[in-house]
Every structure is written in structure tokens, then in C-alpha cells.
Amino acid sequence: MAEQPTIHILGAGALGSLWAAQLSQQNHVILLVKPDTVDPAQSYRSFQFVDQNQTSTVTLPCEPSISHVKEEHLIETLLVFTKSYDTLNAVKQLAPRITPLTRIVLFQNGMGSQQEVTNLLPNNPIFAASTTEGANRPDKSRVIYAGKGETWLGSIGAQQPECELKSLSSLLASSGLKLTRTPDIWEKLWLKLAINCAINPYTALLDCNNGELIGQPLFDNSITLLCHELSQAMKISGIEKTADELQALVIDVINKTANNVSSMLQDVRAGKQTEIEYINGYIESLAHTHELSMPTNLWLLQQVRARY
Numbered sequence: 001m002a003e004q005p006t007i008h009i010l011g012a013g014a015l016g017s018l019w020a021a022q023l024s025q026q027n028h029v030i031l032l033v034k035p036d037t038v039d040p041a042q043s044y045r046s047f048q049f050v051d052q053n054q055t056s057t058v059t060l061p062c063e064p065s066i067s068h069v070k071e072e073h074l075i076e077t078l079l080v081f082t083k084s085y086d087t088l089n090a091v092k093q094l095a096p097r098i099t100p101l102t103r104i105v106l107f108q109n110g111m112g113s114q115q116e117v118t119n120l121l122p123n124n125p126i127f128a129a130s131t132t133e134g135a136n137r138p139d140k141s142r143v144i145y146a147g148k149g150e151t152w153l154g155s156i157g158a159q160q161p162e163c164e165l166k167s168l169s170s171l172l173a174s175s176g177l178k179l180t181r182t183p184d185i186w187e188k189l190w191l192k193l194a195i196n197c198a199i200n201p202y203t204a205l206l207d208c209n210n211g212e213l214i215g216q217p218l219f220d221n222s223i224t225l226l227c228h229e230l231s232q233a234m235k236i237s238g239i240e241k242t243a244d245e246l247q248a249l250v251i252d253v254i255n256k257t258a259n260n261v262s263s264m265l266q267d268v269r270a271g272k273q274t275e276i277e278y279i280n281g282y283i284e285s286l287a288h289t290h291e292l293s294m295p296t297n298l299w300l301l302q303q304v305r306a307r308y
């Protein structure tokens with residue numbers, strides 16, 4: 001029988017555990033977890049995986065996510081599910097186990113962490129994924145697969161032959177999760193970024209579900225201005241979307257996710273750090289670099305920074 005491929009998962013939180021549970025049905029999956037959470041006497045980790053139809057117990061081998069050991073224990077495929085602000089450091093800590101052939105897939109929302117990792121490892125095959133899958137982790141022992149979605153995968157690192165992306169996508173598709181290859185993953189990441197810029201900070205400031213934004217004066221009076229700024233930021237990055245197109249997209253996502261508590265509001269409610277610096281913060285840094293003024297985005301960024 002052919003040997004199963006080994007996949008290392010860095011960041012066994014909500015989304016990482018969902019992919020780990022799904023991929024482990026056909027692959028050898030190893031969780032890389034913070035060293036202070038690894039029990040030397042217990043190199044396995046279990047969690048309850050609650051999917052739409054059933055609850056199962058998933059038990060997977062785990063290793064500390066920091067390494068000083070070269071040569072042995074090299075990583076072939078690394079899927080990264082840390083929050084955007086933790087990603088660069090988490091990948092750096094694994095450096096001794098990463099070779100120029102290690103392929104790395106980044107699942108972070110927002111923008112900036114992808115560039116940080118490609119700058120760190122300019123010669124590696126690096127890929128980004130943009131996903132609408134939904135998972136949450138109410139406590140350390142339970143992962144809820146909250147909403148089925150779709151994932152797009154594309155190359156962002158050193159130029160790769162098409163067969164590399166094909167082979168990686170068939171490996172990830174063995175999870176059973178819906179996966180589509182795209183030659184233009186940056187555009188997908190940018191559209192998701194624009195949506196997150198135009199929904200997440202408002203929900204955090206107004207403490208409401210996505211669907212409750214429409215009709216609130218703060219949102220209604222500033223969303224058009226914000227979409228103009230986002231359209232300008234996208235243009236600088238080579239992506240043409242008019243402000244009207246962006247606003248229509250934002251309203252459509254709000255309507256389709258009306259009952260959602262946005263990831264930023266979930267973080268605020270849980271007292272966790274938000275990803276604001278990689279969402280509206282990324283737009284502000286782009287505006288700063290190009291000496292442009294994007295006052296609506298800046299105001300949202302400053303308000304979220306000041307309050308949380």
C-alpha cells in the first residue's frame with residue numbers, strides 16, 4: 001500500500017482543527033502546537049469535532065511548533081492556520097525544519113501576513129488560500145464546523161510550474177472540502193480584504209451581527225466613502241473594482257451572512273486581539289506609502305485600536 005503523505009498543521013485553532021479533522025481521514029496529519037501546551041508524556045491531542053450531522057472524537061499526533069533540530073523531522077507540506085499577527089513568528093520558529101522544498105499554504109484573512117512569509121522564504125513554494133468555510137472553537141476540547149463554504153488556492157511565492165499547484169490542490173481536496181485552484185489568488189484575497197474592511201470594524205464598534213449593520217447611521221453614512229477608498233487601494237494593487245461594485249458586494253455578503261457574528265466581533269467578545277492591523281491597518285499602510293488620504297478607513301482603524 002502507498003505511504004500516506006504527511007501534512008503538518010501549524011495553528012490548531014478553529015480553522016486548523018477543521019482542516020486537520022477532514023484531512024486526517026486520508027492522510028497522516030501532525031498538529032504543531034505551542035510548546036508550552038505539549039505534554040511530554042502525551043504526544044497526541046484529542047478534540048470533539050462537531051459537524052452538521054455528527055460529533056466525532058479526533059485524535060492526532062502533535063509536536064511543539066518550535067524547533068532547533070535540523071536534518072531530521074523536515075516538513076514537506078505545512079498548512080498555516082495561525083491568526084495573521086502570529087503568522088510570521090510562528091513560521092520563523094519552525095525554520096530549522098523548513099527546506100527550500102517545503103511547500104507552505106497560508107490561510108490567513110486580511111493582507112500583509114502573506115507578504116511577510118514570502119519575504120522570509122522567497123525561494124519556497126508558497127500558496128495562499130481564501131476560504132468561506134466557517135469554524136469556531138468554544139473551548140479547547142470542541143471544534144464546531146459552523147458553515148460549509150468554499151476555498152480557493154493559488155500560488156503567491158516563487159514561480160511554480162502548474163503541476164505543483166495541481167498536486168497540492170488534489171492533496172487538499174482529499175479533505176472532502178470544496179477546493180478550487182485559481183491563477184489569481186491575489187484578487188480573491190483582495191476582495192475578501194475589502195469585505196472584511198467594510199463589515200468587521202463596524203460590527204465591532206456597533207456590537208451587532210452582520211445583518212444589523214444596514215440601517216445604522218454610522219454604517220449607512222460612511223459605507224459609500226469607504227468603498228471609494230477601498231476601490232482606490234485596490235487600483236494601486238492592480239485590481240480594478242469600482243466603488244459601486246464593491247458596495248454591492250458588501251451588501252450582498254451582509255445579506256447572506258446576516259446572522260453571523262463577524263470574526264472581529266467574536267475576538268472582541270472573547271477579549272482576544274483582533275486582526276484589524278491586517279485588515280483596515282493594511283489599507284492605511286498602503287495609503288501612507290502612496291501619500292494618499294483614506295480618512296474613513298483611518299477613522300475605523302483608529303476607533304477599533306482605541307477601544308480594543
Ligand SMILES: NC(=O)C1=CN([C@@H]2O[C@H](COP(=O)(O)OP(=O)(O)OC[C@H]3O[C@@H](n4cnc5c(N)ncnc54)[C@H](OP(=O)(O)O)[C@@H]3O)[C@@H](O)[C@H]2O)C=CC1
Nearest residue numbers: 011012013014015033034065082084086090108109134135
Ligand atoms: N475560523 C474561521 O471560520 C475562519 C478563519 N479564517 C482565518 O484563519 C486564521 C485562523 O483563524 P481561527 O482558526 O479562527 O483562529 P484561532 O485563534 O482559533 O486559531 C489560531 C491558532 O493558532 C495558534 N497559534 C498561534 N501562534 C502559534 C504558534 N507559534 N505555534 C502554534 N500555534 C500557534 C493559537 O494558539 P492559542 O489558542 O494557544 O493562542 C490558535 O490555536 C485567521 O487569520 C482567520 O481570519 C478565515 C476564514 C474562516
Ligand SMILES: CC(C)(CO)C(=O)C(=O)O
Nearest residue numbers: 199257260261262263264
Ligand atoms: C465575511 C465575514 C464578514 C463573515 O462574517 C467574515 O469573513 C468575517 O467575519 O471575518
